[in-house]
Amino acid sequence: MVTILQAAAALRAKQLSSVELTDEALARIARLNPKLNAFITVLDDEARARARKADAEIVAGVDLGPLHGVPIAVKDVFATKGHRTTAGSKLFFNNITDYDAAAVEKLRKAGAVIVGKTNMHELAFGITSNNPHFGAVRNPWDTERIPGGSSGGSASAVAAHLVFMAIGSDTGGSVRIPAAFCGTVGIKPTFGRISRYGVLPLDFSLDHVGIFARSVRDTAVLLNLLAGYDARDDSSSRQPVKRYVPGPEAKIRGLRIGWPDDLNGQRIDGEIHVAIDRAARMAENLGAVVVPVQVPDHIALNAAHRVILHSEVSALMKPFLSQRDKFSSALLALLQQGLLLSATDYVDAQRFRRVAMQEFAKVFQKVDCLIGPTTAIPAPKIDQTDVSFEGETEDVRLAATRLARPANLLGLPAISVPCGFTQQGLPIGLQITGRPFEETLIFQVSAALEDASNYSGRVPAIASAPDPEKASNNRRTR
Amino acid sequence: MTNWKALVAARGLDISDDELDRIQPMLDKLESVFEPLTARIPFGTEPVIVLRCKPEDKDIGDDGGRDRLA
Numbered sequence: 001m002v003t004i005l006q007a008a009a010a011l012r013a014k015q016l017s018s019v020e021l022t023d024e025a026l027a028r029i030a031r032l033n034p035k036l037n038a039f040i041t042v043l044d045d046e047a048r049a050r051a052r053k054a055d056a057e058i059v060a061g062v063d064l065g066p067l068h069g070v071p072i073a074v075k076d077v078f079a080t081k082g083h084r085t086t087a088g089s090k091l092f093f094n095n096i097t098d099y100d101a102a103a104v105e106k107l108r109k110a111g112a113v114i115v116g117k118t119n120m121h122e123l124a125f126g127i128t129s130n131n132p133h134f135g136a137v138r139n140p141w142d143t144e145r146i147p148g149g150s151s152g153g154s155a156s157a158v159a160a161h162l163v164f165m166a167i168g169s170d171t172g173g174s175v176r177i178p179a180a181f182c183g184t185v186g187i188k189p190t191f192g193r194i195s196r197y198g199v200l201p202l203d204f205s206l207d208h209v210g211i212f213a214r215s216v217r218d219t220a221v222l223l224n225l226l227a228g229y230d231a232r233d234d235s236s237s238r239q240p241v242k243r244y245v246p247g248p249e250a251k252i253r254g255l256r257i258g259w260p261d262d263l264n265g266q267r268i269d270g271e272i273h274v275a276i277d278r279a280a281r282m283a284e285n286l287g288a289v290v291v292p293v294q295v296p297d298h299i300a301l302n303a304a305h306r307v308i309l310h311s312e313v314s315a316l317m318k319p320f321l322s323q324r325d326k327f328s329s330a331l332l333a334l335l336q337q338g339l340l341l342s343a344t345d346y347v348d349a350q351r352f353r354r355v356a357m358q359e360f361a362k363v364f365q366k367v368d369c370l371i372g373p374t375t376a377i378p379a380p381k382i383d384q385t386d387v388s389f390e391g392e393t394e395d396v397r398l399a400a401t402r403l404a405r406p407a408n409l410l411g412l413p414a415i416s417v418p419c420g421f422t423q424q425g426l427p428i429g430l431q432i433t434g435r436p437f438e439e440t441l442i443f444q445v446s447a448a449l450e451d452a453s454n455y456s457g458r459v460p461a462i463a464s465a466p467d468p469e470k471a472s473n474n475r476r477t478r
Numbered sequence: 479m480t481n482w483k484a485l486v487a488a489r490g491l492d493i494s495d496d497e498l499d500r501i502q503p504m505l506d507k508l509e510s511v512f513e514p515l516t517a518r519i520p521f522g523t524e525p526v527i528v529l530r531c532k533p534e535d536k537d538i539g540d541d542g543g544r545d546r547l548a
Binding site: 205299300303304306321322332333336337340345347348349350352353354355357 | 480485498516524
């Protein structure tokens with residue numbers, strides 16, 4: 001079973017129970033987590049109890065919606081009442097809250113079965129998920145490679161079919177990058193669309209809550225569940241929540257899809273370029289008009305993003321900086337950079353941000369959305385520091401993030417959808433970026449492309465291999 | 479270019495010479511890209527982060543949001 005909508009239908013038809021689904025998820029976690037290290041905390045007992053309750057509710061005719069009785073996971077930055085929330089950091093090893101994050105509240109209310117808290121990059125400040133305190137998360141398509149980050153455990157768990165969906169946070173691509181590297185769908189909606197209440201913060205003006213799932217429609221169902229105003233989050237938007245889920249036949253005829261002209265001059269892996277080009281042609285075949293558009297320089301956008309990120313994170317973490325032994329040296333180096341930037345730099349970066357938002361608003365007068373690669377490279381090897389493009393080397397972290405950061409700077413909704421695989425079998429992500437609060441449109445485009453291809457929901461070999469224990473039980477009972 | 483070593487000393491930051499050597503190339507690169515950008519900002523452009531007092535703020539919390547002014 002691949003999608004939440006399929007699981008929901010099977011639960012309602014009594015073809016299976018939530019207890020069966022949950023036991024299966026926990027068994028897969030027990031078998032595969034030693035290889036993937038996707039979870040920091042597994043909540044076996046609580047999950048089984050919730051599953052039993054869901055089964056009783058369903059039998060009694062109570063229907064809490066498509067997530068009712070479905071096993072899911074939560075990145076370890078979301079407060080979960082009574083359980084620790086570490087943010088992948090030694091600082092928060094024993095941080096147990098007596099409340100749930102807003103997103104967790106909504107998931108529980110919808111009857112979801114939370115089976116665990118996922119591993120991540122230390123403090124969500126990075127994209128490898130090579131966590132020095134909880135171990136490196138691994139990519140289910142090739143366990144010698146990173147899953148991306150910072151929400152690496154959430155992406156790895158969804159891609160390896162350990163859970164049907166997971167939530168994460170995205171400050172500079174931390175949902176979309178792991179979604180692209182692991183072959184899942186991942187969305188970062190408009191800034192303020194999902195409440196950040198109860199999420200351990202990284203950056204005040206760049207953090208977003210995001211969603212991982214195995215299909216576009218599942219992701220849209222989840223956004224409908226999680227979106228909405230929350231007075232406890234000052235950045236929360238009062239914009240009405242629309243119906244995001246595309247119909248059975250998503251149409252894009254006549255839509256104007258922008259192809260950023262600077263993509264041609266950027267350093268992008270050849271196989272990724274081919275896959276994105278193929279997706280653009282597919283959109284044209286479906287009736288959309290692909291229009292080359294001039295967009296603000298990505299180098300400028302990335303620089304402004306980094307000034308804001310370093311400054312805000314350093315301000316946030318300053319009270320903890322004297323506890324040097326609780327940070328990895330790599331993280332300490334990032335925090336120290338922020339301490340050396342000036343107040344003028346920070347304000348200018350926020351002023352440049354306004355200029356860039358105005359420039360993008362003009363772009364969106366010409367097109368309905370933009371497409372391009374989510375990342376310039378496929379998943380690199382664990383501990384790989386550089387990547388080479390025709391003889392020129394680039395830091396892996398920058399190569400992975402430079403196409404994703406602009407949507408955080410601008411607060412725009414952006415989704416990563418699987419659009420192919422490299423010859424080495426690594427997933428490739430297509431990023432679709434829309435106008436503020438136009439998630440409906442980017443879901444429509446991504447659903448149309450997903451329907452016309454077959455890249456979403458594919459199962460990596462590690463997850464499709466039969467469970468040895470189950471196979472041996474089957475042999476015994478024959 | 480900024481003299482980062484002097485800045486660390488002047489601000490009394492707990493950053494060793496070795497640590498500074500590690501981050502200096504990244505700071506130099508960021509500065510070289512970011513500084514020219516600031517010239518593109520029209521005079522009077524407000525930063526994205528500005529104080530906005532909205533009438534609906536009175537709805538936030540039982541105390542009318544007074545705790546946020548403390």
